Amino acid sequence: MQEISIEVESLYKDHLAQIQRRYEKALESCQSSGVLIPSGSLKYAFLDDHSYPFKVNPHFKTWLPVEDNDESFILMRPGEKPLLLFNQPEDYWHQPASDPDDFWVEEWEIQSIRSLIDASNRIGDPRSLVFVGEETDLAREWGIGQINPQTFLSEVHYGRANKTDYELACLQIANNIAVQGHRAAEEAFRLGCSEFEIQHRYLAAIAHREKESPYSAIVGLNEHCAILHYQHYDRQAPTTTYSLLIDAGANKNGYAADITRTYATGNGLFRDLINAMNKQQLAIIDEIQPGLNYADLHEKMHLRLAGVLRDFQIVDMEEADMVESNLTFTFLPHGLGHLLGLQTHDVAGLQQSPRGDEKAAPEKYPALRLTRTIENRQVFTIEPGLYFIPMLLNKLRQSAHASQVNWQLIEELVPCGGIRIEDNIAMLEGRPINLTRNAFDG
Ligand code: GLY
Numbered sequence: 245m246q247e248i249s250i251e252v253e254s255l256y257k258d259h260l261a262q263i264q265r266r267y268e269k270a271l272e273s274c275q276s277s278g279v280l281i282p283s284g285s286l287k288y289a290f291l292d293d294h295s296y297p298f299k300v301n302p303h304f305k306t307w308l309p310v311e312d313n314d315e316s317f318i319l320m321r322p323g324e325k326p327l328l329l330f331n332q333p334e335d336y337w338h339q340p341a342s343d344p345d346d347f348w349v350e351e352w353e354i355q356s357i358r359s360l361i362d363a364s365n366r367i368g369d370p371r372s373l374v375f376v377g378e379e380t381d382l383a384r385e386w387g388i389g390q391i392n393p394q395t396f397l398s399e400v401h402y403g404r405a406n407k408t409d410y411e412l413a414c415l416q417i418a419n420n421i422a423v424q425g426h427r428a429a430e431e432a433f434r435l436g437c438s439e440f441e442i443q444h445r446y447l448a449a450i451a452h453r454e455k456e457s458p459y460s461a462i463v464g465l466n467e468h469c470a471i472l473h474y475q476h477y478d479r480q481a482p483t484t485t486y487s488l489l490i491d492a493g494a495n496k497n498g499y500a501a502d503i504t505r506t507y508a509t510g511n512g513l514f515r516d517l518i519n520a521m522n523k524q525q526l527a528i529i530d531e532i533q534p535g536l537n538y539a540d541l542h543e544k545m546h547l548r549l550a551g552v553l554r555d556f557q558i559v560d561m562e563e564a565d566m567v568e569s570n571l572t573f574t575f576l577p578h579g580l581g582h583l584l585g586l587q588t589h590d591v592a593g594l595q596q597s598p599r600g601d602e603k604a605a606p607e608k609y610p611a612l613r614l615t616r617t618i619e620n621r622q623v624f625t626i627e628p629g630l631y632f633i634p635m636l637l638n639k640l641r642q643s644a645h646a647s648q649v650n651w652q653l654i655e656e657l658v659p660c661g662g663i664r665i666e667d668n669i670a671m672l673e674g675r676p677i678n679l680t681r682n683a684f685d686g
């Protein structure tokens with residue numbers, strides 16, 4: 245187990261300097277003198293005066309851990325201390341933000357604003373600025389020079405894959421928090437709780453409101469484990485519980501953990517399969533090294549999966565043939581993983597350079613979100629699965645390979661749904677550091 249420093253406060257200054265350099269470099273291509281980044285605006289439900297949960301602009305939270313203050317702005321001009329226009333409206337319906345006094349404030353010039361007009365009066369010549377945010381109408385109204393220019397975004401997004409020490413610390417802490425939840429969820433599963441109860445015990449253990457989680461947790465019992473992004477929480481536990489798949493994260497300063505575990509109630513075939521997939525997941529992580537393309541790693545995982553299918557006599561076919569004929573896709577129809585950071589599925593997974601050129605996912609594996617070459621300081625997930633998805637199994641049953649499949653065994657496994665084991669990996673000094681196992685073992 246290699247430890248990652250979790251001293252976020254002492255690492256922040258250096259992080260900010262690196263982020264500033266990244267954005268300054270991106271500005272060079274735009275011939276602009278600064279960048280204006282809004283935190284975002286509240287969005288309202290149709291014909292309603294209630295807003296959806298606020299989700300901060302990821303470009304804003306790259307700079308500082310403020311995630312809950314809409315209509316604030318960052319103004320960065322090269323060579324200057326960054327300016328935060330911090331929204332503190334006069335409002336007796338809501339509680340305005342109090343003056344920030346966290347570890348990051350001394351690196352910033354902070355000005356309080358009461359309104360958007362207030363903000364527009366403090367940005368100087370708008371024509372000289374690049375705007376990076378969703379409020380494009382506002383940017384046009386203010387006369388901002390360039391709005392979300394692609395060259396700028398490509399440069400910044402590409403760099404975001406390589407994490408600063410501060411970001412690695414946040415990601416390790418997010419994993420540490422999420423693992424508390426995973427422990428509570430396993431306990432709830434063993435007690436026979438419903439999906440709804442498991443989800444609430446998870447949230448209580450990580451002390452997050454649902455909207456603070458980086459994504460809605462997937463909590464599936466039995467055949468629901470086979471629904472890749474299962475979105476409900478049944479309030480009633482099944483009469484008999486066989487399995488739990490929980491894909492649930494946590495948030496630290498805007499950085500996401502994204503962890504999946506699968507559990508079985510009884511000893512038997514499904515538990516043995518979980519153990520086999522766990523072994524293969526750890527083995528594929530051991531193969532990770534800089535210079536390897538992630539798409540090749542994905543293909544290697546399919547070969548490993550084919551080995552499991554063969555060892556358990558689920559499919560009677562040479563492993564290479566199973567991969568070649570794409571039979572393994574039936575059992576693993578999603579990608580091996582994705583970049584992780586400010587967003588759960590972080591940007592630029594297909595991008596091959598700061599200029600924005602992309603390498604598409606292989607035709608055979610269209611769901612793969614990551615085709616970059618593995619480099620130091622990248623953080624990504626490794627999340628192989630083995631699912632029994634009735635829709636895909638029906639197709640296999642009608643294919644030329646149907647006779648090589650042990651359908652009796654499959655019928656036995658369908659009620660257990662499927663398996664996913666997902667860890668978060670940081671590449672450091674040429675080696676994969678498993679942030680998730682660090683947390684489980686810590
Ligand atoms: N939680 C979604 C995923 O693992 O990609």
Ligand code: MN
Nearest residue numbers: 502625627666
């Ligand atoms: Mn994931």
Ligand code: MN
Nearest residue numbers: 491502503666
């Ligand atoms: Mn996940």
